[in-house]
Structures are given as structure tokens and as C-alpha cells.
Amino acid sequence: MPRELAERPNMVILVAALLLLGVVLGAVxxxxxxLTLALxxxxxxxxxxxxxxxxxxxxxxxx
Numbered sequence: 001m002p003r004e005l006a007e008r009p010n011m012v013i014l015v016a017a018l019l020l021l022g023v024v025l026g027a028v029x030x031x032x033x034x035l036t037l038a039l040x041x042x043x044x045x046x047x048x049x050x051x052x053x054x055x056x057x058x059x060x061x062x063x
Contacts, residue, residue: 010054017046 024039 010050010057013050014047017043017050 021043024036024043028036
């Protein structure tokens with residue numbers, strides 16, 4: 001399988017996370033601060049998991 005096709009699902013996840021972050025940031029003015037912080041933490045965790053998966057995937061490809 002070409003590398004570009006193998007990376008596509010990961011990029012979809014990243015784009016979805018960034019879009020969700022944009023929606024949440026746009027709604028920050030209208031939602032309470034605790035909810036904003038909870039959503040920001042959830043999105044941050046999502047992006048952290050993505051970064052760890054990418055690093056592990058790159059490590060496996062290099063060995």
C-alpha cells in the first residue's frame with residue numbers, strides 16, 4: 001500500500017480534531033468556563049493520542 005494512502009485516515013482524524021477545536025473556540029463566548037475547559041482538555045487529549053500514535057507508527061516504520 002502506498003504511504004500516502006496509509007497516512008490518509010490519520011490526517012482525517014487530525015483535521016476532525018482541529019475542526020472541532022475551531023467550533024469550540026467559536027462557541028467559547030456562549031458556553032460556561034468549566035464546560036469550555038472540559039472540552040479543551042478532551043480535544044487536547046485527543047490530539048495527544050494522535051501524536052503518540054504517529055510517533056509509534058513512524059518508529060515502527062523506521063525499524
